[in-house]
Amino acid sequence: MIPNFSEYNISKRHFALGTNIDLTIFGTTDKNILDESCQLIDDFEDKLTVNRAESEVMDINHAAGIRPTQVSVSTYDLVKIAVLKSQEHFGFNVAIGPLVKLWHIGFSDARVPTDSEIQARKALISADDIIFNDKALTVFLPQKGMELDLGGIGKGYIADRVQDYWRSRGIASGIINLGGNLITMGTAPQHTDGLWRVGVRNPLIADNTPIAVISVPACSAVTSGIAERHLEIDGKSYHHIIDPETGYPHDNQLASITVFSKYSIDGEIETTRLFFSNGTLPDWETQNDILYGALFAYRDKTLEIVGLSKNDVQIIDSSYQWKS
Numbered sequence: 001m002i003p004n005f006s007e008y009n010i011s012k013r014h015f016a017l018g019t020n021i022d023l024t025i026f027g028t029t030d031k032n033i034l035d036e037s038c039q040l041i042d043d044f045e046d047k048l049t050v051n052r053a054e055s056e057v058m059d060i061n062h063a064a065g066i067r068p069t070q071v072s073v074s075t076y077d078l079v080k081i082a083v084l085k086s087q088e089h090f091g092f093n094v095a096i097g098p099l100v101k102l103w104h105i106g107f108s109d110a111r112v113p114t115d116s117e118i119q120a121r122k123a124l125i126s127a128d129d130i131i132f133n134d135k136a137l138t139v140f141l142p143q144k145g146m147e148l149d150l151g152g153i154g155k156g157y158i159a160d161r162v163q164d165y166w167r168s169r170g171i172a173s174g175i176i177n178l179g180g181n182l183i184t185m186g187t188a189p190q191h192t193d194g195l196w197r198v199g200v201r202n203p204l205i206a207d208n209t210p211i212a213v214i215s216v217p218a219c220s221a222v223t224s225g226i227a228e229r230h231l232e233i234d235g236k237s238y239h240h241i242i243d244p245e246t247g248y249p250h251d252n253q254l255a256s257i258t259v260f261s262k263y264s265i266d267g268e269i270e271t272t273r274l275f276f277s278n279g280t281l282p283d284w285e286t287q288n289d290i291l292y293g294a295l296f297a298y299r300d301k302t303l304e305i306v307g308l309s310k311n312d313v314q315i316i317d318s319s320y321q322w323k324s
Contacts, residue, residue, distance in 0.1 A: 008028070009024060009025060009028075010024070010029055010034060012031070012034040017158070018051070022175070023037055023038070025171055026173040026186075026189050027171070028171065033169050037162050037166070041158055041162065045158075048075065050147070056069075057075065059071070061141070064143065064144050065142065068131070068136070073137065074161075076139065079148065079150070081157075087128055091272050092273065095146060098125060102117060103249075106229030112238065119247065124143060124145045125146070125244055129141075155178050155179070156267055159220070171185065173185055173186035181222050181268070184198070185218050194217070197214070198221045200213070201223070203297045204226075210317070211320050214258075216308070220263060222259050222261070223257070223259075223271070224271035227256070241275060243276070252275070253299050253300065254297070255297045255298055258294060258295045259274065260293045261291050291307065293306055295313070298323065303323060310322065
């Protein structure tokens with residue numbers, strides 16, 4: 001039987017991590033949990049952001065080529081995970097900061113850099129060279145000008161920590177929405193089948209217009225797409241997903257990928273892996289305890305799904321159709 005929590009729930013909107021964050025908890029009226037969740041998010045942003053002059057990650061960046069930097073356990077653990085994933089060389093690169101700041105897509109000073117500028121920055125993005133000291137909790141970027149950027153993994157990590165906190169407070173059902181990172185907990189009180197309805201927005205338009213709705217049990221849903229941030233110059237569009245191999249936005253036919261997974265941090269990582277592999281993931285079946293499935297939206301307005309059933313997907317934008 002599905003618990004009827006719909007009659008009493010609490011919600012809060014909070015701006016952090018560069019986006020509107022929406023938190024909803026069913027089955028309680030304790031607003032302190034929401035306030036403490038927002039404080040938790042702010043605390044992590046203070047440590048991990050690279051969009052301010054000061055943070056623990058910026059301390060690492062400022063000390064590049066000079067000295068190792070000691071950080072908190074949580075920052076150290078996340079940076080180490082990010083570096084290890086970067087060393088798999090599938091497209092994700094936590095050391096891509098110099099290239100991201102060179103393009104600066106999504107900001108008012110965004111521009112198309114010269115090829116010589118790109119090549120110079122590429123010399124500063126080797127994650128293989130980063131040095132860790134597990135005992136001292138220090139991170140060292142050995143070359144001056146190197147910079148970490150946790151933008152491709154940070155929100156997933158933070159979303160998972162909010163879920164951990166909710167579980168510690170006995171929350172049975174809720175929604176954690178950090179923009180492109182969504183976590184649903186427990187059963188959906190609004191639906192008799194207990195499944196959550198997750199909308200996938202139009203990846204070709206920078207708004208929240210949905211193209212499809214997917215029925216899924218509690219999970220994380222992470223979407224990465226080309227409409228989130230882009231730069232228009234001389235009739236050409238450049239999106240924000242930079243290929244560390246070329247230094248330019250990665251060019252393929254994908255418009256967005258939504259990954260459904262057990263943990264949000266895994267969804268973040270796999271959206272990148274899938275984007276750079278053009279929608280193919282080796283050994284998907286062997287990972288189904290962590291990765292549940294994915295929906296691919298292509299620039300030609302076709303859709304493809306893996307790991308899930310088409311019966312669970314309702315296409316609500318008639319201009320989209322299944323890929324033949």
